[in-house]
Amino acid sequence: MLLPNGIRHLPGYLDRPAQEALVEAVRAIVTEAPLFTPVMPGTGKEMSVRMTNCGELGWVTDKQRGYRYQPTHPVTNRPWPALPPQLLDLWRDIAGYENPPQACLVNFYADDARMGLHQDKDEQDLNAPVLSISLGNTCLFRVGGLNRNDRTLSLKLTSGDIIVLGGEGRLCFHGVDRIYPTTSTLLKNGGRINLTLRRVTS
Numbered sequence: 001m002l003l004p005n006g007i008r009h010l011p012g013y014l015d016r017p018a019q020e021a022l023v024e025a026v027r028a029i030v031t032e033a034p035l036f037t038p039v040m041p042g043t044g045k046e047m048s049v050r051m052t053n054c055g056e057l058g059w060v061t062d063k064q065r066g067y068r069y070q071p072t073h074p075v076t077n078r079p080w081p082a083l084p085p086q087l088l089d090l091w092r093d094i095a096g097y098e099n100p101p102q103a104c105l106v107n108f109y110a111d112d113a114r115m116g117l118h119q120d121k122d123e124q125d126l127n128a129p130v131l132s133i134s135l136g137n138t139c140l141f142r143v144g145g146l147n148r149n150d151r152t153l154s155l156k157l158t159s160g161d162i163i164v165l166g167g168e169g170r171l172c173f174h175g176v177d178r179i180y181p182t183t184s185t186l187l188k189n190g191g192r193i194n195l196t197l198r199r200v201t202s
């Protein structure tokens with residue numbers, strides 16, 4: 001399904017077994033690289049999502065140094081766990097990009113978490129798409145244009161859906177307005193997981 005600016009929505013792309021396998025992979029990642037609470041640069045205000053990463057680089061943020069990618073976990077200082085093979089396969093099948101992903105951000109949304117409207121622009125390689133996978137409870141996703149004040153469109157993302165921000169849509173503003181509790185049985189404790197695959201360097 002094509003949204004404004006060529007953003008692609010692939011509803012129900014992953015079947016239940018594929019979703020369960022990804023949840024298992026995420027469990028292993030979180031054991032090795034514990035979730036941390038990201039903060040806004042400058043204000044130091046905590047975001048409501050908790051996160052970790054896998055891949056050669058991970059997205060991190062703190063009060064002083066702001067948003068960036070780094071090869072190690074900010075708390076354990078250990079390298080991030082490897083990208084699970086399923087994610088490399090998905091990138092190959094969907095992204096249509098010659099180089100493999102370097103980073104996978106793992107976002108955990110409790111049922112009261114959200115993510116404000118933002119652009120993904122901490123990457124050098126803006127030719128590569130961002131591939132985003134939804135697992136667990138349904139969310140209300142909002143996508144706009146290249147300017148914060150552009151008109152936005154809201155859509156529900158359910159477990160197994162994939163969004164591709166590529167081409168024109170690569171730098172579109174987007175965010176998660178809310179999570180709908182008890183809309184999926186995939187995650188025993190509710191909430192939502194979002195996996196975001198990215199290329200970082202050119």
Ligand SMILES: O=C(O)CCC(=O)C(=O)O
Pocket residue numbers: 105107115120132141174175176194196
């Ligand atoms: O949770 C989502 O669907 C979006 C996550 C996101 O935009 C991000 O991590 O940059």
Ligand SMILES: [Fe+2]
Pocket residue numbers: 118119120174
């Ligand atoms: Fe984003």
